[in-house]
Amino acid sequence: MKMVNKICVVGLGYIGLPTAAVFAGKGIDVVGVDTRKDLVEAVNQGRPHFGEPNLDTLVRRVVEDKKLRATMTPEPADAFLIAVPTPFKGNKQPDLSYIEAAATSIAPMLEKGNLIILESTSPIGATEMMTNLLAGLRKDLSFPTQLGELSDIRVAHCPERVLPGRILEEVVNNARIIGGMTRKCAQQAVSLYKIVVEGECHVTNARTAELAKLTENAYRDVNIAFANELSVICDKFGINVWEMIRMANLHPRVNILTPGPGVGGHCIAVDPWFIVDSAPQDARLIRAARMINDEKPLYVVNKIEAKARSLVDPVVALFGLAYKADVDDLRESPAVHIVEMLAGRKIGKILVVEPHISELPSELKLENVTLMDFDMALAQANLAVLLVDHSAFLHVDRDVLKDKFVIDTRGVW
Numbered sequence: 578m579k580m581v582n583k584i585c586v587v588g589l590g591y592i593g594l595p596t597a598a599v600f601a602g603k604g605i606d607v608v609g610v611d612t613r614k615d616l617v618e619a620v621n622q623g624r625p626h627f628g629e630p631n632l633d634t635l636v637r638r639v640v641e642d643k644k645l646r647a648t649m650t651p652e653p654a655d656a657f658l659i660a661v662p663t664p665f666k667g668n669k670q671p672d673l674s675y676i677e678a679a680a681t682s683i684a685p686m687l688e689k690g691n692l693i694i695l696e697s698t699s700p701i702g703a704t705e706m707m708t709n710l711l712a713g714l715r716k717d718l719s720f721p722t723q724l725g726e727l728s729d730i731r732v733a734h735c736p737e738r739v740l741p742g743r744i745l746e747e748v749v750n751n752a753r754i755i756g757g758m759t760r761k762c763a764q765q766a767v768s769l770y771k772i773v774v775e776g777e778c779h780v781t782n783a784r785t786a787e788l789a790k791l792t793e794n795a796y797r798d799v800n801i802a803f804a805n806e807l808s809v810i811c812d813k814f815g816i817n818v819w820e821m822i823r824m825a826n827l828h829p830r831v832n833i834l835t836p837g838p839g840v841g842g843h844c845i846a847v848d849p850w851f852i853v854d855s856a857p858q859d860a861r862l863i864r865a866a867r868m869i870n871d872e873k874p875l876y877v878v879n880k881i882e883a884k885a886r887s888l889v890d891p892v893v894a895l896f897g898l899a900y901k902a903d904v905d906d907l908r909e910s911p912a913v914h915i916v917e918m919l920a921g922r923k924i925g926k927i928l929v930v931e932p933h934i935s936e937l938p939s940e941l942k943l944e945n946v947t948l949m950d951f952d953m954a955l956a957q958a959n960l961a962v963l964l965v966d967h968s969a970f971l972h973v974d975r976d977v978l979k980d981k982f983v984i985d986t987r988g989v990w
Contacts, residue, residue, distance in 0.1 A: 583652075583653075584600055585651050586657075588661035589647060594636070598635045608654065624636070628933065629741065669853070671700045692731045693711070694735050695733070695735075699736075700787065701851075728759070733757045735754065736754060750776050755781070756783040836986075838877045840873075842910075853867065877911075890959075893924065894962065895930070897967055898913055898941075899931065902968065903933075916946065920941070927947070956977075961982070964986055970989075
């Protein structure tokens with residue numbers, strides 16, 4: 578592989594921006610591309626547009642060192658990393674329009690010897706689809722789907738595998754799956770990642786890499802669904818689900834996960850549907866797990882409403898909006914869905930506590946929903962609901978809670 582002097586990262590979201598900053602931190606010239614003008618301007622001022630430990634310091638440094646800059650238009654580079662969203666449509670089918678748009682945008686910039694890496698979590702065959710799209714746009718160049726190892730352009734799928742709250746650490750230290758369209762594509766991708774990655778790089782083909790990433794999240798989803806189903810059964814029989822799980826986990830070969838109000842985030846709540854879409858007749862367990870977890874927020878809402886209707890003047894305080902503890906990420910958050918459904922049912926005054934945001938998301942800017950700090954919400958509420966186990970919520974004065982009805986979806990109160 579020729580020396581990499583410049584990388585173009587398309588998509589400056591939760592994955593693209595940290596990845597771009599880490600490469601820039603190693604002295605590589607990086608241009609980040611995004612369609613949002615406000616985001617591009619923020620990055621060029623050295624300001625990330627989301628919270629992540631140490632990211633602000635790193636971005637500010639590499640921007641000041643002129644190793645990272647952002648633009649709305651791709652530029653020629655030695656390697657192109659595509660890290661754009663892959664949501665699903667209303668019918669749970671994968672939406673590949675972001676990948677298609679990203680590929681179309683870089684097509685005019687491609688030169689012989691370039692490497693293209695798709696980092697976006699993708700359904701099976703997406704890397705081939707992207708490669709064929711590029712081949713149609715640049716008939717003067719050859720691609721792996723046409724000439725294999727002899728192609729002018731190398732293409733690989735290397736899915737991100739990071740956890741919000743630990744992204745910078747995990748971009749560097751986690752093992753990476755390198756799914757090359759050919760052996761030489763994989764080798765070139767390994768050489769690129771070894772600039773920043775200290776974990777092992779495991780080489781496979783693109784389709785295996787695509788399904789491996791989806792499987793990681795589907796595995797988690799299935800196991801969470803088992804715990805969530807148990808929580809509903811335990812409610813029916815008046816059993817404390819967390820105590821029951823602790824007892825069951827005493828078995829040396831049992832490790833049941835913790836139930837909650839549902840599953841959120843852009844990975845576990847979305848990616849299993851890509852497998853279901855690819856093999857609808859075969860992915861029966863994966864589909865069932867998704868449905869169990871998707872239905873859990875409604876179960877929680879019904880439980881909260883039943884208790885609220887028994888109160889003369891219900892004031893419901895809901896603690897946490899993020900999809901997981903100690904982050905500001907609200908994507909696919911079951912807590913957001915719960916608050917939205919409760920607000921629509923007009924059960925009374927709703928107070929929301931989320932220490933990681935400064936204003937409510939647009940769907941919750943409603944007349945009967947108020948964002949409030951922890952102490953004020955707890956003082957006013959007669960029904961307290963824990964939806965997210967943020968560190969700030971773990972140590973509560975039991976004397977304050979004893980005069981309130983409490984619904985704890987996380988098992989910490």
